[in-house]
Amino acid sequence: MSPITIELADVADVRYGGKAAGLAELGRVGLPVPPGFVIAEVTAQASADTAVQRFSQMVAAGQVPVAVRSSAVGEDGVEQSFAGQYDTVLGVDSVDDFVAAVQQCAASVHSRRATAYRADQDATMNVVVQQMVDARAAGVVFTADPTTGRRDLVVIDAVGGLGESLVDGSASPDHTILDDTGTPIVHELAGAQPVLSSTEIADIRTGALRAAHHWGEPMDLEWAIDHDGRLWWLQARPITTLPGDLGEMDSPVAGADHVYTRCNIGEMMPGAFCPLTAAVSGYAIDRAMQQIQVVARAQPGYERPWLQVGYFSGHMFLNLTEGTALSSGILGNSLEQFSTSICGRVIDELKPKPPQPFRRKLGNTIRLSAHALSVGPAVRHLGAQIAEFEIPTGNDPRSILQQLESGVERYCDVTLTHVRSSSRAAVAANILESVLIRRALQQGQTEEDGRTEAAQLMAGASDVESALMLGELDAVVRLIAADPMAADAFLSVTPERAVTAVRAGDDEAASALRHFLSRHGHRGYRELCMRDPSWAEDPAGLGTMMQAMLRATHDRAERAPTRVQVDAPTSATIRLLARWAKAGARGREETKSRMALMAHSLKLGYRHLGEVLAAAGRLPDADLVFFFDRAELHRIVGVENIDGLVTRAQQRRAALAYQDALDFDDVSIGRPTARIAPPPRLVGDDAIVGRPAGRGVAEGVVRVAKTIAQARDVQRGEILVAPVTDVGWTPYFTVIAALVTDIGSSVSHGAVVAREYGLPCVVNTLIATQVLVTGDRVRVDGDRGVVTRLEKV
Numbered sequence: 001m002s003p004i005t006i007e008l009a010d011v012a013d014v015r016y017g018g019k020a021a022g023l024a025e026l027g028r029v030g031l032p033v034p035p036g037f038v039i040a041e042v043t044a045q046a047s048a049d050t051a052v053q054r055f056s057q058m059v060a061a062g063q064v065p066v067a068v069r070s071s072a073v074g075e076d077g078v079e080q081s082f083a084g085q086y087d088t089v090l091g092v093d094s095v096d097d098f099v100a101a102v103q104q105c106a107a108s109v110h111s112r113r114a115t116a117y118r119a120d121q122d123a124t125m126n127v128v129v130q131q132m133v134d135a136r137a138a139g140v141v142f143t144a145d146p147t148t149g150r151r152d153l154v155v156i157d158a159v160g161g162l163g164e165s166l167v168d169g170s171a172s173p174d175h176t177i178l179d180d181t182g183t184p185i186v187h188e189l190a191g192a193q194p195v196l197s198s199t200e201i202a203d204i205r206t207g208a209l210r211a212a213h214h215w216g217e218p219m220d221l222e223w224a225i226d227h228d229g230r231l232w233w234l235q236a237r238p239i240t241t242l243p244g245d246l247g248e249m250d251s252p253v254a255g256a257d258h259v260y261t262r263c264n265i266g267e268m269m270p271g272a273f274c275p276l277t278a279a280v281s282g283y284a285i286d287r288a289m290q291q292i293q294v295v296a297r298a299q300p301g302y303e304r305p306w307l308q309v310g311y312f313s314g315h316m317f318l319n320l321t322e323g324t325a326l327s328s329g330i331l332g333n334s335l336e337q338f339s340t341s342i343c344g345r346v347i348d349e350l351k352p353k354p355p356q357p358f359r360r361k362l363g364n365t366i367r368l369s370a371h372a373l374s375v376g377p378a379v380r381h382l383g384a385q386i387a388e389f390e391i392p393t394g395n396d397p398r399s400i401l402q403q404l405e406s407g408v409e410r411y412c413d414v415t416l417t418h419v420r421s422s423s424r425a426a427v428a429a430n431i432l433e434s435v436l437i438r439r440a441l442q443q444g445q446t447e448e449d450g451r452t453e454a455a456q457l458m459a460g461a462s463d464v465e466s467a468l469m470l471g472e473l474d475a476v477v478r479l480i481a482a483d484p485m486a487a488d489a490f491l492s493v494t495p496e497r498a499v500t501a502v503r504a505g506d507d508e509a510a511s512a513l514r515h516f517l518s519r520h521g522h523r524g525y526r527e528l529c530m531r532d533p534s535w536a537e538d539p540a541g542l543g544t545m546m547q548a549m550l551r552a553t554h555d556r557a558e559r560a561p562t563r564v565q566v567d568a569p570t571s572a573t574i575r576l577l578a579r580w581a582k583a584g585a586r587g588r589e590e591t592k593s594r595m596a597l598m599a600h601s602l603k604l605g606y607r608h609l610g611e612v613l614a615a616a617g618r619l620p621d622a623d624l625v626f627f628f629d630r631a632e633l634h635r636i637v638g639v640e641n642i643d644g645l646v647t648r649a650q651q652r653r654a655a656l657a658y659q660d661a662l663d664f665d666d667v668s669i670g671r672p673t674a675r676i677a678p679p680p681r682l683v684g685d686d687a688i689v690g691r692p693a694g695r696g697v698a699e700g701v702v703r704v705a706k707t708i709a710q711a712r713d714v715q716r717g718e719i720l721v722a723p724v725t726d727v728g729w730t731p732y733f734t735v736i737a738a739l740v741t742d743i744g745s746s747v748s749h750g751a752v753v754a755r756e757y758g759l760p761c762v763v764n765t766l767i768a769t770q771v772l773v774t775g776d777r778v779r780v781d782g783d784r785g786v787v788t789r790l791e792k793v
Contacts (some may be wrong), residue, residue, distance in 0.1 A: 003042040005054045008033065008128075016040055016126045017071030022236035023128065026221075029214045031207050031233045035063055036130030038071060042106045055098045055129065063131040065093040068101040071126040072109055090132060090164065102127050133232045135224040137195045138163030139173060141208040142239060144218035149243045149658035150674065151218060153185075154178040154205050158195040163222060163234070177676060178205055185676045196225075203231055211236055218242055243658050244651025246313045249275045249629065251306035256670045258321035259350045260310050263343040263666050263764070265318045266743050267750070270724045271707070272314030272659035274531045275652060276606060279629040280408055281528040281599060282311050288416040289323075292423065296368040297360070298325035312672045314659030318342065320350055320667075328353040330365040341430060344691050344743075344764035349669055372423040379587060382417060382594040385410065389598070392605045397616065397637040400609045407602050408630070414598045418591040425584030429458065432577040452692045452783050457569065457578040458585065458755065465589040467756040469520045470730045476502075476516055477546055477734075479509035481553045490550060495543025503539070522600035523593065525708045525728025530603045531626040535728075544712040545731035552716040552735040585752050596727070613637070619646065627652040666743065666766055688768055690740070692785035693751035694761025698738040699790065702776040704769055719778055721768050725750035733757050738780035740768045740787050754782075762787050 006016065011024035020038045027033045035058070039051045058064055068089045087108035089101035109125040139158035144151040157166060157173035165171035174195045177186035182205055187194075196204070204223055212219045215238065222235035269281070286309035293299045293308070299322075310317040320342060327338035339347040356364070389407050392400040436457075437450030480502065481487050486509065490498045502513050521536030535542045569575050610625030618636055619625060627649040628636060636642055662674035703718040705711035711732050714720060720736040722729065724743050730753050733739070739754045744763030754761035760782030762768075768787060772778065775793035 003039050003051065005050050006038045006040060008036050008038065008130075011038060017124075017128075018237055019069060019071035019235060020126060020128050023130075023234075025214070026211060026233045026236050029211055031211065032231065033233055034131045034133055036066070036128060039102060039127040039129065041124055042102060042127050051102065051129075052095060052099065055095065058129075058131065059093070059095075065091045065132050066098070066129050067132045068092055068098070068105055069128045069130070070105045070108060071128045072124065090162070098129075102129075130234075133224040133234070134226050135162050136160070136227045136229075137200075138222070138224040138234075139166055139195075141204050141221050141223060142218070143208050143212040143221075144239055144242055145177065146220075146239055146241050148661065148674070149246050149655060150662075151242075151245055151247070152180040152673065153676070154182075154208060156196070156201060156204055159190075160195050163224060176201060179673075179676075200225060200229075200231070207231065207233065243654035244648065246655050246659050246662070248648070248652065248655075249278065249311065250313065250671070251278075251309075251311040253671045254307055254310070254319050254322060257351075258319055258670065259347060260312075260317040260668045260670075260672050261320055261343055261347075261666055262315065262317055262664050262672075263743050265309070265316050267724045267726060269316040269528060270526060270726060272656055272662070273316065273526075273529055274314075274626040274656060275629050276626045276633075277528065277530045278311040278316070279631075280411065280530055280602060280606075282309055282316055283630075284408070284412045284415040285309050285316075285419075287412050288419040291416055292368070292371070292419055293322070293326055295371045296326050296329060296364045298329050298364075310672070313662055313674060314656060315662065315664065315672070317668070317672055320347060324350060325353045326368075329356045329361060330368055331361050332365070337430070341426065343666060347667055349667065368423075369427070372420050372427060375417060375420040375424055375587075378417045379421060379591055379594075382414060382591065386414065386594060386598050386601065389601055391601050392608055395612055397609060397612050397618070400605070400612060401633055401637050404602065404605050404609065405630070407598075407605060411595075411598045411602060414595050418588075418595045421584075421587045421591040425581070425588040428577070428581040428584035429454070432457065432574070432581045435574065435577060448692070448785065452695075452785070454581075455692050455751070455755070456695045456783075457574070458581050464586050464752060464756060465593045466727055466730055466753045469516075469523065469593075469727070470733060470753065470757075472512070472516045472520070473546070473731055474549065474734050476509060476512045477549045478553065479507075479512055480546075481550055483509075487550060491547055494540070495547055496540040497543075498547065499539035499543040520593075522597045523727050525726065527596040527727060528599045530599070530606050531623070532603075534600050534603075541708075541728075548712060548714060549731055549734050589752065592727075609633075609637075618642065620650075624649050624653065627656075663770075686789040688740075688762075688765045688771065688787040688789075690762040690765035690768070690785050690787065691744075692761075692782055693744065693763045694739065694754035694759050694782040696738075696758065696760040697779065697781050697783065698760045699777065699779045700737045702772050702774055702778055703736075704772055704774045706769055719780055721772050723769050733759060738762075738782065740765060740772075740778075740780060742766055742769050 008020065008024050009027055011020045014021045016038050023033050037054050058066060070087065087105050089104055092098050092101045105127050106125050137158055137160055139156060142155040145153040145155050156176045159166045159171045159173045166173050172190040174190055175186065175188040176184055179185050182202060208219065208221050211221060218239045220237050220239045221233060224232050224234055226232065283305055286305055286307065287302065289308035290299065290302050294301055308319050308322050310319055320339065323338060324335055327333045327335055335350060335352040336346045339350050389410050392403045394400060433451055433454040436454045437447050440446065440450035480490050490502065502510055517536050522534050524532065524534040524538060525541065526532045527534065569578065606625055607622065610619065610622035613619040613625060613636060614622040632645060635645060664672055665675055698719065700717050700719045702721050703714045704721045705714065706723055708728055711720065711729060714732055714735055716735050717737045719738045719740060720732060721740045724741050733753055736759065738760040739750055741750055741763045742765055744750055751761050751763055760780045762780055762782060762785050765787065772789065773793060776789055777791040779788045779790055
C-alpha cells in the first residue's frame with residue numbers, strides 16, 4: 001500500500017503521530033505554524049508520487065528548504081516524548097534529497113535506540129514535511145518547570161539561529177523562568193547580549209499558555225523567530241516528566257493579604273508531608289490553635305479548618321494574621337512581640353487587629369492565662385487518655401476507619417493539651433526575657449544582651465524529656481563501646497542489622513536498648529507524620545545515629561564543645577522566673593512526647609487500614625493510603641468506583657519528592673510560593689546573624705544536613721547546620737560541637753536539648769543552610785547569636 005499525503009490542517013487526531021497532531025492543533029488554536037503536510041505510513045522502501053508532487057508544489061511556492069521530521073504513532077504523547085529517538089533532516093530543497101530524507105526518517109523507526117526506547121513495541125512511521133523557518137532565534141518553552149514540577153512557572157530556553165544547537169547540546173541557551181505574573185525571576189544569559197527581547201519573551205509565554213489552556217495540561221513547545229521578528233510554533237507535546245500538581249491538595253487561603261510563615265511550625269513539621277498527615281496532624285494543630293483563640297475571645301468559636309494553619313505544596317504554615325487577633329486582645333503582648341516570638345523578628349507586613357478596650361483585654365488575659373496555667377491536670381491525664389485508644393486490628397475497613405476517626409478526635413484533645421503546655425512555657429520564657437531585656441537597657445546594654453542572658457539562664461532544666469531520652473540512648477551506645485568486639489561488630493554491618501542484633505541479645509546493652517525503645521520507641525524524625533516510621537519501626541534510621549554516636553566515643557575528649565559556666569542570678573525574682581521558665585520547657589517537652597505517642601498510634605492504625613484495603617484490591621499497595629485525605633478515605637472504603645481517585649493519589653505520591661525539595665521564604669503574603677531566586681547572602685564580613693539559643697563559643701568544620709539522612713555523615717566536633725531539628729536529630733547532639741539552624745527560637749526543641757548538652761546554638765539564621773557548605777570552618781557564638789565563617793572550602 002502506497003503512502004498518502006495529508007495537509008497539516010486536515011489532521012484531526014493522533015493516527016498520524018503526536019507531532020502531526022500537535023502542529024495541527026496549534027494551527028486551530030490560532031498560533032502560526034509553518035506550512036506543510038504529512039506523509040502517512042511511510043516505509044524506508046517506498047515513497048509515493050503524491051508526496052513528491054506535494055513537495056514540488058512547495059518548491060514552486062518558494063516554501064523551501066523544508067524540514068523532514070518523524071511523526072510516529074506514540075511519539076510526543078502523554079506517556080512518552082520519543083525526543084531525539086527518530087531522525088530529522090533539515091535544509092531539504094531538491095526532489096532527490098527529499099526522497100532520501102523521507103526514507104531516512106522512515107528507516108529510523110527500526111534503529112536500535114528507538115527500538116530500545118519503545119521496548120520493542122511496533123510503531124507506525126509518518127513523516128511531517130514543513131517549510132523551515134529562517135530563524136534568528138529558536139528554542140523551547142515549558143508551561144511548567146520540569147525540574148521542580150511547579151505549574152506556576154514558565155521556563156524558556158533560547159539560542160541564536162536554529163534550535164538544533166539547543167537540542168543537540170552544542171550551544172548554551174539563555175535561560176529564563178517567569179512567575180505566574182510573567183515577571184522573570186531567573187534570567188541567565190549565555191552571552192553578552194540577550195537572545196530575546198522582553199517583548200519576545202512575553203509573546204512566547206502568552207502563546208505557550210494559550211496552548212496549555214487549550215490542551216488542558218502543561219505543555220512543552222518548540223518555537224522560532226524569523227529575521228522579520230515573526231514568532232512561529234514548531235512542535236507541541238505534553239510534558240511527560242511531571243509529577244502530580246504540587247498544589248492539588250492546598251488548603252484555602254484565609255485571606256489574600258494574610259501573612260503565613262514556616263517559622264515555629266517548621267520545627268514541629270519539617271519538610272513536605274503526605275496529604276493524610278495534613279488531614280490528621282495538620283487538622284489537629286489548627287483546631288487546637290483555634291480553640292486557644294476561642295478561649296481568649298479572639299474568635300467566637302471554631303469556624304472552619306485551615307484558619308490558623310495552612311497546607312501549601314505539601315508544607316505546613318502558620319497564619320500570623322489570624323494570630324494577631326490574640327495579641328491585640330490581651331495585655332502585655334504587642335504585635336511586635338507576637339511576630340518576634342514566632343519569627344525572631346518584627347514582620348512589617350503584619351497588620352494589627354483593632355485594639356480592644358482595657359477591661360476586655362484584662363478579662364481575655366485572665367481567661368487565657370488561667371487556661372494555660374491550669375493545664376497540669378490535663379497533662380497528668382494524657383497517658384490514660386492515649387491508652388484508651390485501641391489501635392485497629394480487624395479486617396473490616398469501615399470499622400477500622402470509624403475507629404481511626406474517633407482517634408483523630410482524641411488526637412485533637414491531646415494536641416490542645418500540648419498547645420496549652422507550650423503556651424505556659426512561652427509565657428514563662430517571654431516574661432524572663434522581657435525582664436532581662438529591660439534590665440539590660442537600663443544598664444546601657446542591648447536587647448540582644450538581655451536575650452543572651454535569658455537563654456543562658458534557661459539551661460540546666462532537669463528531667464527534660466528530650467535530654468533524658470538522649471541520655472538513655474547514649475548509655476546504650478556506651479555499653480556497646482565498653483566491649484571492643486561488640487563495638488567492632490556493631491560498626492561492621494548495616495545500621496539495620498546492627499540494631500536488630502543488639503535488640504535480640506541477652507546482655508546489658510540489649511536490655512538497655514529494649515528499655516529505651518519501650519519508653520521512646522514512638523519518637524523519631526518527623527514524628528507527627530502519619531507515613532514516616534518511628535524509631536521502633538526503623539532500625540536502619542536508629543542504627544545510623546547509634547553508629548555515628550559510637551564512632552564519636554572513640555575520638556579524643558578535647559574535641560568536645562567548650563562549656564561556659566553561668567553564675568546564678570543575684571535577684572530572687574529572676575531566679576524564680578528562671579525556674580518557672582525551666583519548668584515550662586520541661587512540661588512542653590513532656591506533652592510533645594505524648595502528642596507523638598498519639599500520632600504513633602494513629603499511624604499504626606492507618607498503616608493497617610492500608611494493608612486491609614490493599615488485600616481487598618481497593619488499593620494497589622498499602623502505602624497509597626497516606627495520599628488521601630480523611631474525606632476521600634470514606635470513599636475508598638465504600639462501594640463506589642475509585643479508579644480516578646487512586647490515580648490522583650499515585651500522582652500525589654510522585655509529587656512528594658518534588659514538594660520536599662521546595663524552599664520557602666520565612667514569611668509569605670497570601671498563598672506561599674516556593675523560592676526560586678537564591679536567598680540573601682552573608683551579612684557583614686562573612687557573618688550570619690541569628691538568635692542566641694545555647695551558650696558558649698565553638699569553632700569547627702561545617703556539616704550541612706538539609707535532611708536527617710545527610711546528618712548520618714556527621715563527624716565528632718563538627719558544626720551541624722540544618723534547616724531545623726526535631727527529636728529525630730537529637731542523638732547527633734552527642735557528636736557535634738555546635739548547632740546552627742535556619743529557623744527556631746530559644747525554646748524550640750533543638751535549642752532546649754543543645755543547652756542541656758552545653759552546645760553553642762544559634763537559631764533563626766534564615767540562610768545558614770544556603771550560604772554555608774560542608775567543609776567551611778566557622779565560629780559559632782551562642783552568646784551573641786553570630787556565626788562567622790573563618791575559612792571557605
